[in-house]
Every structure is written in C-alpha cells, then in structure tokens.
Amino acid sequence: MRLRRCGADAVLVEVGSLDEVEAVRAAVAAARLPEVVELVPAARTVLVVTRAGGIEAVRRVLDAVEPGRRVEAPSTEVVLPVRYDGPDLDLVAETAGLTTAEVVALHSGTTYQVAFCGFAPGFAYLTGLPEPLRQPRLDSPRTKVPAGSVAVAGEFTAAYPLATPGGWRLIGRTDAPLFDPRRDPPALLAPGQRVRFEATR
Template identity: 60%
Template sequence: MRWRRYGPDATLLDCDSLEQMSAVRAVVSAAGPEHVTELVPGARSLLIASRDGERGLAAIRALVESADLAHPPTVGGREVVLDVRYDGADLDLVAETAGIGVDEVVELHTGAEYRVAFTGFAPGFGYLTGLPEPLRQARLRTPRTSVPAGSVAIAGEFTGVYPRSSPGGWRLVGHTEAVLFDPRAERPALLAPGDTVRFRSLP
C-alpha cells in the first residue's frame, strides 16, 4: 500500500488489489471513528477524509497498519434485490464464450450474491463483485454508442446496471425497471459501497 496526502484533510491510499481496498474500507468503517468524514473507494484506491486533519489521518494509518487485512471485519450494508428480464443483446454471446447454455448463464448470474465494491462511471453505477468465474468475460471490442437505462451487464470481474442511457462496452445480459439514480430522492443512488445485491429472474 502507498499512502499519499490529498490536501490538508485527506489521504489517498493506493492499494495492491480490489480485495485489499475492500479490506481497508471494512476496517475503517467497522471502527467508525467520528472524525472520518468521507470514505471514497475505487478499484485500487481509497480516499479517506478527516476533520482532525493530520492527527486524524495518522490515527487512521495506525489503525489500518495494525489490522489483520487478511480477515477484515464484516460491515453490514443494505440488501437489494433487482428483478431482471434476461433478454440482453449479448446473452447468447456470453453463453457461447462461457461454453454453457443461456439458461445456465441466468442460473449462475441469479445464484450469486454480489457486493457493491465502489461506484463510478455515472451517478448510481455500482461495480458489483462476486460474479461467477464462467461469466467473467472481456468487454466488447467495439463499445456501443448508446446502452439503454436499466441494462444489466458484465465485464471482467464485475457485473452492474446502467442507471441511464449512455455509451458502454459491457456485455448486456438483461434489463431491470429499478431506478438506480434519482437526484430528487432522499437517497439519490440505490446502491452504495458495502451493499449486497441479488438478481431475481422474471419470466
């Protein structure tokens, strides 16, 4: 890990892996220090802000460096179930690449429990870990110029849902009517880091 100052009240931690980042985030979240004002996870980084400035950041560093990151605490988030119609434009391609049938793709995707590791790309877009190995596939060689809102997709080790129409290169397996982002809501984003997600297949 590499610690870098990020202004007077924050530090940016460069991590060796997504798993390490998630472990550090769990350690800090479980400790719940009141002076920590923000935790912003990324694929290989974690931004930590403290109202106590240098003193607070030093305490966080000591906490993390003394923690057993191989066995991080479990930090509870919300549980979200998304109803999906598995009719995506790339569903057959995903099945062919995996060497399995379309029905098995759906079974694998709905049978796993996912966790929101971090958010980004667009407001409300969560990067969900826990994708079964056969479904871990490359992005499309040529991204689409427009992906419909609510599209459920996979790419690499992640699955996710496009919260609004946008360009994108992930493989589309289905769609959901759930609203992933509403700026007028009390909680604008449906998904937040630490939440668990399950997909439920609709007929």
C-alpha cells in the first residue's frame, strides 16, 4: 500500500488489486470517520478526501488494514430486472460452451458488488462475474450502446446508464433508472453495494 498526498486534505491510496481496493474502501467506510468527506475507489486506487486536518485519522485506519481480510461495511442490495435478449447473448454462450439459458441462469444467479464507478455517469463496475462469463471485449466496439444494456467484459459486468460507445458483450437490457441528475444521489449504484440481476420476460 502506498499513500500519496493530494493537496492539503486528501490522500490517494495505491494498491495492487481490486481485493485490496475493497479492503481499503470497506475499512474507511466502516470506521465512519466524521473527517471523511468523500471516498472514491477505482481499479487500483482509493481517493480519500477529508475535512481540514483529517488525514491523520485516515492514516490510523489505513495502518490497520489487512488486504487479505474482508471488512464488513454497511451496504444495501439493489435488484435490477433484466430482459436477457442482448445481441451478443449467443456469442457469450458459444464462447463459454453453454446454452443461452445457462448463461442467463449463471448471470442472474450471482450476487455482485459495485467495485467502483467511472467511464460514464452512473456506470458501475460489478465484480463477482462467474468464470465462464469472463470474456474479452468485442474486436470492434459499437459506436452507440443503448442505455440500459447489460453487458460483460473481462472480470466485470455492468449496465450502461446512458447511450455511449462501448465494446462490452451485450447480453440483456434493463429499464432501471441507473442515472438521473435530478435525483439525490443521481447514480442508482454506488461502491460497496450488492447487486443482483433478475430475469424478466
């Protein structure tokens, strides 16, 4: 773990894996430090922003972090209804050596966790994807992926909150309001939350 100061009242925690990111995020969240203003995990870093003078309290929490040990921080579960009719569903099934029904059962039968958000407002990278569904991105990205598309790529699954370009394999779609700038908070999914996909017709 490496700490880098970011201005007077923030620290960037650099680690080597998503598991370590989650260990840091969960430990700081579970500590409920009044000094912490914002906690922003990414693929290999966690940015912790504090009130003036709050860095030392964060350092004390970080000194006790054990990367291999899970810390249970308060979290909620969000269920997203999905119609599994994506244009790449057959490709995912063929690559995995499964039927499309087995792909749906695997994807919808798993509980995921939001590791971090990025790429587009409200876009949450979900970990926990079953091994057979961990597949590469498309050779040629689409110039426009419809909002609500549910997709897989590498070790992640996600739902596109907005219509954007993208190269993930699309297996379904959801009507869940993933991002609404008029809502507080605007994004439906946040780091640490559990997520399940529920197959619908």
